[in-house]
Amino acid sequence: MTILIAVFATLLLALGCIGWGSLVLSLFRAHEYIDDAVERAALCFAVGLGVVGWVLFYPGIAGVFRPEVFWGLSLFGTIALLPGIHRFRRGITGTGKSPTNISWIGICLCAALVLVLGMDLLEGISPPADADTLAYHFALPKDFVDAGRVFFVPRALSGAIPLLFHMTFAAALATGGELALTLWAMVTGWAAGLLVFVLARRHLSRDWSLALAVVFLTTPAVLYGGGSGHIEVRCAVFVLASVAFTCAAYRGVSLSLFALAGLCAGFYLGAKFYGLIFVGSVGLVVLCHRDGLRQGLVFGGAAILAGFQWYLWNWMHTGDPIFPTITNLMQFPDTQFWTRDFGLYFTETIAKGELVLDRSLLNWAIYPVLSIFNIAERLEGGRTGLGIFSLLILPLAVAGLCRADLRRREYIIPLAIAFIFFTVWFFSGTTQRTRHLLPIYPLVLIGLFPVAVFIAGRASLVSPLAVAIALTLAVQLGGQAIFSVNYARHIFSAETRVQFHVRNVPGANAAQWSNRQLPPGAKLGFMNRQLAYLIQRPAYMMHPHIQVIIDSRPTASDGRKFIAQSQKQGLTHFMLHGDWQNPGSIPEQVPFFRMIHRLVNMGCLRQIRRFDTVQINSRTLRSLGGSDTQTTDTVFELMPQRCP
């Protein structure tokens, strides 16, 4: 029954999104610009996804974040779909391309697609295991649903961030439980692939478009984030829709389509801070055209309307709409959520961990090479990067773009937006991990691939291009197979959800024990961020690098301050990394650990349970014999009478 409800909730939410999107497209009179039924459905889904996430903000902050609201929203969208259902029947409207005989290449590509979707399904019906997903992508929606409201989370990078997409995660979770949540992640990951297919289909045959979609769906970064809660691949849905509407707006010279493009760009703005760069990139391209100011104003106004919520929310709580960027930049006075001293530490930590390359022109130019060939490993361009495909087709695409007849707006606009985004992103001083470029990667594909195919056809280079695609697919499908082993092992065995988490998440056994054994009224302070989703009791994440409320930096050494801050948060128990019965295993050179050690010796922290666990270097590569490190977690009880 649980499975049926989860599947039904996911389907209804998907249909609801298409319905909401169709309503908005009707409002903007955009249906007439879309010929193909599948393209219409994909674009409606993209717009509806943003609308649902946008609308849910309001019941969230009003404290009515309840299942009936989510069901009602999905149901309304689905019912709204019914009067316009004829629009989604192929051949009835527009000039939809009718199905033709399928070639053997088409059959092979369909088989590859089924294989890809099947392996995605293994992840979709498994419990979540990814670190970021457990830390906040799924943990925040779970907390909001449990609380029945959206509340401010005073944590940089993973709390006080745009959460438009997380609202849809909350809808899936509240209506169909965890299974609906993981299925929803799977479906929304596929949506980007569908959009790549329909946008390529405007220019290419079904086989070429299908090949591109399968290449995209097996891109390492998509495999990494598609089935989990990572937002990048879902932002690609908004990016593709926005660019599709921008191109359509130029074809039909329609202001309402510019507004629709702005709405989609605004949804990206509401889902991730990098949406700011995307809105700026598209805005710049729009402004550079004839009558650009008027079109740009319409585009910008719509983007702000769609994306403002979470920036206003942050500003209301911290005075900084992109917390903590402006706070650090302008040196705002200390507050309960942030201090100048911590801001300095935060900036240094981020620079050390995320800024792999100096921001020079040379590094900007060679970034793709450094990433694709995994030369700078900390860019994570290997196993979670963008793959090799764009580089393989580059010579053909460049040759094609040199010809005036192939320099069409439909290719130049996506490429220009991707170029501006990458340039601003690289020099902005934000994280340089390649997977953050995933939202704009499909723009490169739909800009380069059709041109490459055309030029390959003219220069009789179809066979090397086909071989390049086949090689890419072989490697990427192999990668996906390795990635899926972990989930297949869970699905095709009697392994329980708890056992799966214990096998895949460091500290999961301690979290399960805490859920069962901590006394009523207990509140747990924990440092391992991955446990945020698994801990079902009142808890606070004492992250050392992104929150200041309980100062847990490695340099923190004031025990009295630590205990006072913990008590202010109502903490009664702590879960800390390390074997505190064996002080030799604790890194004594770290002042924070020395302080904890003093508190333990004082009796202020009483050890109540130790747990052996593993530090997993890569869940995927474990199936190939990758090594784990055995570690220990300890749960302490706070004994206030013995504290400094």
Next chain:
Amino acid sequence: MNPLVVHWLIALSFWLWVAVIFAFYIGSFGSVIRALLAVLF
């Protein structure tokens, strides 16, 4: 130059490009491939 020669030169260049880029790419995953081979054989 003979158009047929030009055509073959272009074709050969692209084949070479695909081969070289792909070889470098596979090379960048040396550790994964070694682990895979160790499991398979």
